[in-house]
Amino acid sequence: MKKILIVGGVAGGATAAARLRRLSEEDEIILFERDEYISFANCGLPYYIGDVIKDRSKLLVQTVAGMSKRFNLDIRNFSEVVSIDRAGSTVEVKNTKTGETYTETFDHLILSPGAKPIAPPIPGLAEADSIFTLRNVADTDKIKAEVTERSPKRAVVVGGGFIGIEMVENLRELGINVTLVEKLNQVLKPLDYEMAQIIHQELNAHGVNVILGDGVDHFEDAGKKVVLESGMKLDADMVILAIGVAPENKLAKDAGLKLGTRGHIVTTETYEVMDGANGEVIKNIYAIGDAIEVRDFVDGSQTAVPLAWPANRQGRTVADHINGIPFKNHGIQGTSVAKVFNKVFATTGNNVGQLRAKGLPFQQIHAHRGNHAGYYPDSTNIALKLIYDPKTLKVLGAQAVGQEGTEKRIDVIASVMKMGGTIYDLQDMELSYAPPFSAAKDPVNILGYIAQNIDEGVYKTVEWDEIDDIIAGGGYLLDVRTPVEFGAGHVEGSHNLELDTLRDHIDEIPVGKDEPLYITCQVGLRGYLAIRILEDHGFTNLYNLAGGYNTYKAGHYKLAEPNFDVEGSKLGEPEAPEGAKADVNPVKTVDVTGLQCPGPLMATYKAVSEVKEGELVQTIATDFGFVQDVECWCKTNGHTLISQETRGNKYIATIRKGGGASACGLAAADPAVQKNATMVVFDGELDKAIAAMIIAQGAAAQGKDVTLFFTFWGLNVLRKPKAPKVKKNRIEKMFGLMMPKGARRLPLSKMNMFGIGPAMIKSIMKKKNVDDIETMIHKAQDAGVRFIACTMSMELMGIKKEELIDGIEYAGVGTYIASNENVGTTLFI
Known part of the structure; x- marks a missing residue:
């Protein structure tokens, strides 16, 4: 019979105790817990505070009495192990209620002390009476009492990790105005920046003030005022410190055990501890859970992963080892998931930041796919990122942000990764399919296909944070x-x-x-x-x-300005003009749930074009990108975005046709006077053609009906560079040889210099990121500019329809004169 002592009765310790008993009915097993409760659902604590979990008793996965009886354990709560005598194989135990101490002997000792919230010595912290940390049920009860009894209006959460984010959501759902302060430039460190940006937008969309790159300098007024390092002052009825966790290592340090660079207990592959002086393995003392260093699955380096799965797994394997059952320690991937309002994020393995810090080679790819078949209702987008070794092709990590089904994809990738799989295994994964659950080609398969294209050299990738510099350099x-x-x-x-x-x-x-x-x-x-x-x-x-563009747009998301209105702000929503919400009955409702971009925007465009000026259109979408897209689209096209709201996983935009303010702030012109704009393009020279296209596009963007009438030499602007052969007489052929074939070959009106001038101006335009003339023509046509070729000039110059570009009309001067009705601008170029 063995006597086994366990220090710590939550995840790892409780799992070890239960497994030990299942393996042996004879062993004496004593479990020490410093606090009142064992085996509680610490990941569920924020949701009890937020009233999502109504019944407090459900947090208690096992009670002292219940677990003691079922597993025949000696569980001693309110008992803190304060010292270890390694030589004598004893521990000293203190009763935290009475202060009495006693000694217990052991054959095997398992340390599972966990981690504690970091509470740095911030000036003013000691004098505050409404600053909290969250680790256990007692902490939870204090915060719950604060929320229910004092009804705080404003809360500041310091720290954007798992606990901080979950507290932000739950306090906000209670109607509290919440400000999140994070020292780093992003929340949720396991995510890479562009993926975390999606979470930033989700926080803003639910009225959370997000302040990044700023830390707490000190507290004033007994914690009621939070002063940041930038000098900003935040009013707070309550503050949650969620800066992070540190290992509970005092017991191990005092016992002379080996600690890592960040204070975690160092163990062997079988979780046996080591002597701090000589590194000798101590065979009968083990350590597990948040207090220990673990081996990174990706590269074997030492790291710390304070998550529930590793702690539970380690508790089981230590029990196996004590009973002579072998196991293989594969290392820890750090697979995790969390909910942030309507979003779910999940990760596994290393992110780009970690791999760069280690100097390891990697290739990263992005994909955006629906969580299930788009034609089945309520499909939503999942943003996925895969990172793999470009030489071995093994998966190094993955991240996903979406809604339903997000964690499923990461779990699949984590499984492939654990088995040593490559990108080719991802595309070959045979995953379950039915329209309510996935597509025939699952997002996991799609990641494999994208990676294959890159591996086989079909194309290379450029990242969202590289392309701006490339364009600036002439790309x-x-x-x-x-x-x-x-x-x-x-x-x-x-x-x-x-x-x-x-x-x-x-x-x-x-x-x-x-x-x-x-x-x-x-x-x-x-x-x-x-x-x-x-x-x-x-x-x-x-x-x-x-x-x-989805990833680029996410990476460049700009945080909403903080709004500290205690009535509850709607950050990220457009501010409707006065009286805009008087009429809330849309004449057309467009349900595009399940459609991914550009579906929602195209459907909105079509619906708005079909209603009368001043009427309302309501679009219901599940594509998160639609939130930003529709606002930009309304501004660009002169419509009024009345409101945006979130209902569950749906984003609802209400738009009034017209009535949008001019982007340049000018008063709207009388439509009866300035409805049309016309230009006669007579010259066939490059600089004048460029001017005509720029003016035409600008006028079209202002809502004008623009007509360009090309006559005589101006027809050369419309010629195809490579026109088909057509039958012409001798004079017509001579004209054709002398005239430039298309806009690309137009001369300059000044400084042509035998063609050197046009080449120079084209080079300058490219460096200044100005569209070339062919692109300008194409964009003008896309903007609805009407191109008319003068048929009389075509006859005189021997130009045939087959020689001109697509998308133009053929007419005479009568049509041009008719287009001058209600004209506000007429130009001759």
Whole structure:
């Protein structure tokens, strides 16, 4: 019979005790717990405070009496082990209620003391009476009493880790105005920055003030005022300190056990502790849980992972080892999940920041996919990130932010990773499919396909935080989304050429076949399709913007300005004009739940175009990106975004057609006077054609109906660079040879210098990120500008319809004169 003592009665300790008893009915097992409760649901504590868990007793997974009886254990709560005599194999125990001490002998000792909240010596902390930390049931009761009895209006949560984020959500759900303060530039360190940005936006969308890159300097007025390092002062009825946790290591330190650089207990592969002086293994003392260092599964380095699964697993394996049952320690991946309002985030393995710090090679990819089939109701987007070794192709880590089904994908990837799987195993995973649960190609499979394309050299990727510098350095980014999507937001300096028209305009891309060409779309899929087309047309140096505009937009999200209104702010929602909400009955409701971008925006565009000026359209979407897209789209197109609200996992936008303020702040013109704008394009010179296109696009953006009438030499602007052969007489052929073939070959009106001048101006335009003339023409057409070729001039100059670009009309001067009705602007260029 063995006598086994266990220090700490929560996750690891309680699991070890239960497993020990299952393996032996004879052993004497004594469990010491310093506090009142054992085996409580510490991960559920914030949700009891937030009234999500109504019954406090449900937090108690096992009671002292219940576990003692079921497993025949000697459980001693209110008992703190204060010292260890390694040589004598004894411990000294203090009764925390009476102060009495006594000694217990042991054959085996398991240390599971856990971790404690970090409470640095911040000036003013000791004098405060409403600053709390959260570790156990007693802490929970104090915070619960504060919330229910004092009814605080404002709360400050310091720290954006798991506990901090969960406390933010639960306090906010109680109607408290919550401000989150985080010293780092992001919350939730396991996530990479662009993934954490999605959580920042979710926090703002639910009225949480988020202050990043700032820490607490001191407290004033007994903790009622939080003064930050930046000098900002925050009023607070209560403060939650959730800065992080530190290992409970005093007992181990006093016993001379070996500690790591951050104070965690160092153990062997079988969790036996070591002597702090000589590193000798102490065979009968073990340590498990949040207090110990563990081996990182990715590279075998030492780390600390204060999570429930490792603690429970270690408790079981230590019990096995004591009873002679072998096991293999594979290390810890750190797989985790948490809820943040309507979002779920999950991670496994290392993130990019960790891999860079270790100097390990990696490739990262992004994907955005629906959690189930898009045609089945309420599909929502999951943003996924996969990181793998570009040489071995083994999975190094993964992250996901979405809603239902998010953690399922990370669990699958974690399983592949644990088995030593590669990116090719991801695409070969046969996962369950039915429309309510997934798509025939699961998001996990899609990550594998993307990684395969990169591994096989189909294309390279460029990251969201690299592309701006590339464009600034002269790089060319082609955006193959629709003009509506492009107008709702795009990477500054990118050029729009819709995927479905790409084949007809490849010659207009001003990039050499071997030069770098960067492609983007909304999420990466259309970018990939564009790359396949461009490959077949000879382009060899292609890059896809990883995750498309969705990832770029997330990475560049700007935090909402703090709003400390105790009535509850709606951060991130547009402020409706006075009287805008008087009429709340939409004439058209568009349900696009389940559709991913650009579906919701395109459906909104169509619905708004079908209603009358001043009428309301309501769009119901589940795509989180729609929240930002619709606001930008309304501003761009002169509509009024009445409101945005969140109901469960749905985002509801109410839009009034028209009535939006002018972006430049000018008073709206009388539509009867300035409805139209017309230009006669007479000259066929590059600088004048550029001027015409810029003015036309600007007028179209202001809501004008724009007509360009191309006559005589101006027809050369519309010529195709490579026109089909057509039948002409001798004079017509001579005209054709003397005139430039298309906008790309137009001369300058001044300083042409035998063609050197146009080349110079094109080079300058590229460096300044100004669209070339062909792109300007395409964008003007997309914006609804009407192009009319003068048929009389065509006859005189021998120009045939087949020689001119698509999308133009053929008419005479009568049509042009008719377009001058209600004209406000007429130009002759």
